[in-house]
Amino acid sequence: MKSKPGFGVYVHWPFCLSKCPYCDFNSHVRHAAIDExxxxxxxxxxxxxxAARVPGREVSSIFFGGGTPSLMQPTxxxxxxxxxxxxxxxxxxxxxxxxxxxxxxxxxxxxxYRAAGVNRVSLGVQALDDAKLKExxxxxxxxxxxxxxxVARSIFDRYSFDLIYARPNQxxxxxxxxxxxxxxxxxxxxxxxxxxIEPETPFFALQSAGKLKIPDDDLGRxxxxxxxxxxxxxxxxxxxxxxxxxxxxxxxxxxxxWRGDDYAGIGPGAHxxxxxxxxxxxxxxxxxxxxxxxxxxxxxxxxxxxxxxxREERADExxxxxxxxxxxxxxxxxxxxxxxxxxxxxxxxxxxxxxxETTPAGHLRVTQACFPVLDAVVADLAx
Ligand SMILES: C[S@@+](CC[C@H](N)C(=O)[O-])C[C@H]1O[C@@H](n2cnc3c(N)ncnc32)[C@H](O)[C@@H]1O
Ligand code: SF4
Numbered sequence: 278m279k280s281k282p283g284f285g286v287y288v289h290w291p292f293c294l295s296k297c298p299y300c301d302f303n304s305h306v307r308h309a310a311i312d313e314x315x316x317x318x319x320x321x322x323x324x325x326x327x328a329a330r331v332p333g334r335e336v337s338s339i340f341f342g343g344g345t346p347s348l349m350q351p352t353x354x355x356x357x358x359x360x361x362x363x364x365x366x367x368x369x370x371x372x373x374x375x376x377x378x379x380x381x382x383x384x385x386x387x388x389x390y391r392a393a394g395v396n397r398v399s400l401g402v403q404a405l406d407d408a409k410l411k412e413x414x415x416x417x418x419x420x421x422x423x424x425x426x427x428v429a430r431s432i433f434d435r436y437s438f439d440l441i442y443a444r445p446n447q448x449x450x451x452x453x454x455x456x457x458x459x460x461x462x463x464x465x466x467x468x469x470x471x472x473x474i475e476p477e478t479p480f481f482a483l484q485s486a487g488k489l490k491i492p493d494d495d496l497g498r499x500x501x502x503x504x505x506x507x508x509x510x511x512x513x514x515x516x517x518x519x520x521x522x523x524x525x526x527x528x529x530x531x532x533x534x535w536r537g538d539d540y541a542g543i544g545p546g547a548h549x550x551x552x553x554x555x556x557x558x559x560x561x562x563x564x565x566x567x568x569x570x571x572x573x574x575x576x577x578x579x580x581x582x583x584x585x586x587x588r589e590e591r592a593d594e595x596x597x598x599x600x601x602x603x604x605x606x607x608x609x610x611x612x613x614x615x616x617x618x619x620x621x622x623x624x625x626x627x628x629x630x631x632x633x634e635t636t637p638a639g640h641l642r643v644t645q646a647c648f649p650v651l652d653a654v655v656a657d658l659a660x
Contacts, residue, residue, distance in 0.1 A: 283337035285533035286361055288320065289544035290346040291566045294378075297414040298479035299441070299472060303546035303564045304344040313353045319573040320543060321360035323562075326577040327541045328364030331551050334539070336365050338372040338530035341395070347377035351389025358394045372435075372529045374399055379425035379438075380417045387432045397435040399468070399528075400425055405455050409444060426462050437466035437528065442500055443492045444472050449503040456504060460511045465526035469504055470519050471497060501649055516603050518648060535598045537610075545569035545579065556585040588616055593659050600655050605642025623658055633658075 292311055293304040328334075339361060341354065354375065361367060374397040375390055377383050387398065402422045404410050410418065417425075422438075429436040440459055442452050459467065472491060474484050483489035492500060505515060513521040517535060520528065533540050542549030546564035550557060562579035563569040569579040586594070592615035599606035612618050624641065627633040632647040632654050643654050 282538040283529060283533040283536070284334045284365075284538065285338045285340065285530050285540035286324075286336055286365075287530075287540055287542050287544075287547055287549070288339065288341050288346075288357055289542070289547040290341060290343045290349055291545045291564075291569075292348055293343065293345045294348070294416060295414065298483075299413065299475065301475035301478055302344065305566055311348075313350055315570065317353055317356045317360075319570050319579075320357050322573050322577050323543050323579060324357075324360045324364055324541075327543065327549070327551075330553060331539070331541070332365075334365050336361060336367045336371055338533060339367075339374070340530040341375040343376055345378050345383075346375050347383040347386060347390075351386055351393045354390055354395060355393035372397055374528065374530055376401065377425070377429075378417065379422035381421055381424065384425040384428040387428055391432050396433060397437070397528075398429050398433055400429060400436065400438040402426065402438040402459070403441045404444070405440075405458050412445070413441065423462060430464065435466070435526070436464060437468060438463065439468040439470065441470050441472050442504065443497050445489055445491055447492065447500065449496075449499045452500055453503050453507055456507050457511075460507070460513065463513065465513075466520070466522040466528060467508070467513060468520050469508075471501065498649055505645065514603070515648075518601050518651060532602075535602050537595045537598055537614075557591050559584050559586055588614065591615075596659050597655050600641075600643050600651060600658075603642065604638075605636055605640035607639070608641050619658060620660075623660070627654060627657060 289303065291303050291305055293306055296304065296306055339358065341349070341357075346354075358367075358373070373395050375395045376399045377387070379400045379402055390398070400422070403413055403415055405419050405422075407419050426436070426438060438459070440456070442456075456469070474480050474489075474491060480489055484491065508514060508521045512523055515521050516527050517531070520531065522528070532538075539551050540549055541551065542560055542562060545562060545566045546569075547562050549560040551560065552558075559582060560580055561582035563572050563581050572579040592611060595611060595614050596606065608619055619641070624633060631644055632650075633641055634644050636642055643651055647654055
């Protein structure tokens with residue numbers, strides 16, 4: 278499956294119309310109009326500065342994430358893609374994804390995004406139940422979301438949508454029915470996230486006050502198993518913990534992260550990983566949009582973190598990200614990065630416990646049964 282390493286560009290659009298009560302992404306609500314032209318200049322400046330550090334790369338994927346990138350005007354998206362193309366070569370078959378909220382207003386912009394060069398959209402449908410969408414603080418109805426999916430289908434060859442499960446009071450039977458309905462609307466890719474209660478969100482406060490009861494570990498496990506079984510039967514197996522695709526339809530941009538390839542992080546609160554002179558740098562930018570703008574206008578970039586990773590940090594990250602994938606990791610690649618082999622005794626113990634296995638390609642992977650306890654397996658291997 279693995280060909281030459283990818284190089285991704287992640288572009289963060291940090292604004293939303295309202296803040297969903299479960300979300301801790303870097304997203305902000307502004308009541309005044311956003312000066313998109315000013316943002317375009319800043320994005321272009323940060324792209325130029327980043328490209329000067331890693332020149333000559335061929336971009337295999339671009340991802341507009343957020344926040345809500347579908348609030349951007351198509352001309353803004355086109356200008357950012359233009360800037361990327363001026364400083365790097367964009368591969369002819371590059372995957373260019375834009376995250377969209379499924380409202381009718383946003384769907385009207387899809388054609389413009391396509392003309393700008395976007396060739397894949399990822400829609401935040403979240404639930405196929407109006408009452409649940411309300412509880413999640415969403416601004417769209419089920420019908421609006423399905424209409425947006427239909428518009429996406431008519432314009433883009435590739436689209437995906439997200440659902441959140443393990444929601445308060447959800448049973449495996451209800452979820453199973455909802456998921457089957459979703460699969461009927463899906464083409465090649467679905468992201469299915471278990472609801473996580475993030476600190477400092479309204480859902481966290483509600484849960485702490487005993488007013489929000491989310492599934493316990495056992496029910497969470499049942500919901501996860503239901504998800505795997507239904508998706509597998511439908512030809513959409515998990516290729517990553519929360520991501521399902523028909524073989525060959527995986528999100529290439531996300532594979533860049535999980536396979537440990539390089540990516541540039543552009544925009545407020547964007548993370549990047551760049552190999553420069555044999556060292557891998559972890560980068561992150563200022564999260565607050567207006568502060569990021571001012572930094573970029575003053576110095577050409579919004580970096581607040583720019584650190585060379587140690588060998589051990591790199592190796593840990595390689596395991597943590599790579600073992601999320603059903604394809605697993607190449608132990609030889611681990612040895613190159615870490616300067617040592619994975620501990621054979623630990624692997625043998627985990628293998629006898631049924632937690633890891635070797636694929637026909639010689640990769641090490643976490644077994645299906647142990648995916649729900651992935652973090653513990655990785656911690657054991659990395660120790
Ligand atoms: C950054 S959001 C962007 C998508 C877009 N703004 C939207 O909400 O439709 C990416 C996805 O993360 C998921 N997500 C965000 N917060 C989550 C949480 N606390 N638990 C589970 N999934 C979450 C949602 O499915 C969401 O579509
Ligand atoms: S889930 Fe999406 S729309 Fe809601 S606040 Fe987060 S980024 Fe914005």
